[in-house]
Amino acid sequence: MPYYRQVGDVPRKRHVAFRDESGHRFHEALMGQEGFSSRSALLYHRFAPSAITAVEPVTPARGDRAATPDHPLVPRHVRTGELAAGDDLVTGRHLLMANTDVRVAFVRSAGSSPLYRSALGDELIYVQSGQATLESVFGAITAGPGDYVVVPASTTHRWVVEHGEVEALVMESRGHVGPPRRYLSSGGQFLEHAPYCERDLRAPAEPLTASGEDVDVLVRSPGGWSRHTHRRHPFDVVGWDGHLYPWAFNIADFEPIVGRIHQPPPVHQTFEAPGVVVCSFVPRLFDFHPDAVKVPYHHANTDSDEILFYSDGNFMSRAGSGIGVGSISYHPAGFVHGPQPGSYEASVDQDATGETAVMIDTFAPVSYTHLRAHETGVEIAYAVFCLK
Numbered sequence: 001m002p003y004y005r006q007v008g009d010v011p012r013k014r015h016v017a018f019r020d021e022s023g024h025r026f027h028e029a030l031m032g033q034e035g036f037s038s039r040s041a042l043l044y045h046r047f048a049p050s051a052i053t054a055v056e057p058v059t060p061a062r063g064d065r066a067a068t069p070d071h072p073l074v075p076r077h078v079r080t081g082e083l084a085a086g087d088d089l090v091t092g093r094h095l096l097m098a099n100t101d102v103r104v105a106f107v108r109s110a111g112s113s114p115l116y117r118s119a120l121g122d123e124l125i126y127v128q129s130g131q132a133t134l135e136s137v138f139g140a141i142t143a144g145p146g147d148y149v150v151v152p153a154s155t156t157h158r159w160v161v162e163h164g165e166v167e168a169l170v171m172e173s174r175g176h177v178g179p180p181r182r183y184l185s186s187g188g189q190f191l192e193h194a195p196y197c198e199r200d201l202r203a204p205a206e207p208l209t210a211s212g213e214d215v216d217v218l219v220r221s222p223g224g225w226s227r228h229t230h231r232r233h234p235f236d237v238v239g240w241d242g243h244l245y246p247w248a249f250n251i252a253d254f255e256p257i258v259g260r261i262h263q264p265p266p267v268h269q270t271f272e273a274p275g276v277v278v279c280s281f282v283p284r285l286f287d288f289h290p291d292a293v294k295v296p297y298h299h300a301n302t303d304s305d306e307i308l309f310y311s312d313g314n315f316m317s318r319a320g321s322g323i324g325v326g327s328i329s330y331h332p333a334g335f336v337h338g339p340q341p342g343s344y345e346a347s348v349d350q351d352a353t354g355e356t357a358v359m360i361d362t363f364a365p366v367s368y369t370h371l372r373a374h375e376t377g378v379e380i381a382y383a384v385f386c387l388k
Helices: 343-347
Strands: 005-008 027-032 040-045 052-058 076-079 094-098 102-109 116-118 123-129 132-136 139-143 147-151 157-160 166-173 213-221 224-232 237-242 247-250 269-273 276-281 305-312 327-331 356-362 382-384
Touching: 102 356, 116 157, 123 305, 132 147, 139 147, 139 247, 147 269, 166 276
Parallel strands: 116 213
Antiparallel strands: 005 237, 027 040, 040 237, 052 224, 076 327, 076 382, 094 102, 102 166, 123 147, 123 166, 132 139, 132 157, 147 247, 213 224, 269 276, 276 356, 305 327, 305 356
């Protein structure tokens, strides 16, 4: 994150002995990005976080399904409502599309996840429905519909679902997810033109501790999945400080940029990561030039594949295409796409849009997975999505 936080108890100086009232010395652990030359956090554990008693390989139920190149090149429509529920929000993910920079998945589950740590990179979770709590070594964040949650790489955490079912879009990055650099000052503060700022963000406010011995943690790395058994429960942090921690931001707090004529997609950018950007489309006033064309113009993103998740609203520019809440449309580079016929006429007397959507643009082509029939209840998980 771009600004400093302190939670719980920490000593006045870094890297000095820190003890409780009984004289027990806490174990300092530094989490640092980019070879400890970028953002970091110092955590103070009651017990050594490196004490592991066992390691074994594991294969989750869904595993790491292979993706195949999009050939022949076609746009696609994924109906996430047809995907089967999973055991939990980590192991129950359906991988949909992937390249070397990012993996895009969808998950529906009423179950809490095991303790989990990904060494692949940061994860960005968009909660579509339901409520869950992210519990981690940094503390807890409660997330509900419309919340983006950023989980830094190598953060030990779990998703707890106490009531009902949760649906979420998941972006697994190979690097670090953050606000676009153009929104930040050289010191990391959000600038005045940014469509959101520090006041809109939520992060753990107090330590979260748990007890236990021989506690299993699922660890994901480029080589696959492992199970590490920790001598003590990893949630034993009494305090931490720094610029690196999980945080949440609700899409409803994104302030849209509007103009007399239609604004280009970069005004909707919300996050960036290596090889990928994420945009938020939120309710906003339509363009107000007397002759403005209020629906998106036809466009060809020559350097990106576009993955668009439809979260809420009636999606006027997609009317008649079969797109609805929970749909994902995939628009590959090399394909021109735009509004459905009749969209312009339907927009003329409208003053605003009430749609909410999340777009993931990649700068390397994505491959896609073929889901099995028993996972979707239908033989074909992907239907071709072509605008007529």
